[in-house]
Amino acid sequence: MPSAAALRLQIEQDLEDRFPSALTPSPRTIHEVASTGIDAADKLLDGGLPIGAISEIVGPASSGRTTFALSFVARRTAEARICAWIDVQDALDPESAAANGVNLVQLLWIRCRDAGTNPPGKSRPSTRPWTRLDQALRATDLLLQAGGFAAIVLDLADIAPEDAIRIPLATWFRYRQAADRTRCSLLVLGKRAYAQSSAAIAIECGPVHAEDAGGTVIHGFNYEVMRGRQRFAPGSQTIRPGMRKPPVSTWSAGTQWDGKRA
DSSP states (O other): OOHHHHHHHHHHHHHHHTTTTTTTTOOOOOOOEESOHHHHHHHHTSEETTSSEEEEESSSSTSSHHHHHHHHHHHHHHHHHEEEEEEEEEEOOHHHHHHTTTGHHHHHHHHEETTTTOOOOSSOOOOOOHHHHHHHHHHHHHHHOOOOOOEEEEOOTSSOOHTTTOOOHHHHHHHHHHHHTTTTTTEESSSSSOHHHHHHHSEEEEEEEEEEEEEEEEEEEEOOOOOOOOEOOEEEETOOTTTOOOOOEEEEEEEEEETTTO
């Protein structure tokens, strides 16, 4: 009886003309990453967030997820790249974004309208309410398909999880395909993860403590970031069996806030 190696060789020779490399494993794809602007996070994430993929930044309110996204966008706009921020609940503060280093000239800020209003160009009431979440999802789709954006932030941080989990998986899959084709980093902010298997990485943020400068003045905040899920590792670093990476890292964001004047 011929050995397994001989059978394999015979099959490869038979399929050689019809299906080249039919039994040859695909080479490992090297995935690009972009720095988050936070050294501790970059070390935890093997260099930064993936390019051409979906990254989910999750956590409760005041967990640092928005500051994390602003830091990433700041690095991208500093490189003269165009970014977009899709603001579902109109919660972004441009002054805070600029204070975090974001070049507002390079940022497209999309502010969604109140729920129940009609989209531009439609005078008659639509049969289905034109909600803020609907607008945000359509805007994300249009920007990803158009291309030209280095990073797009879909801010679902203030959306109730029971509403956001109703986003069809087909929508996230379409976003994933478009992001890969246009080499765009799509960041999704939320209270929990929604994109599931379509996301390349999920990052959980949480507050640690505030640093006060005496009295009522807060000098900065310390945050904790944990890598919850990662579909691939960048080609720049090989993960060998037995290697263990620190699952949690901490970072600080400076500010100047006076409780007496707030």
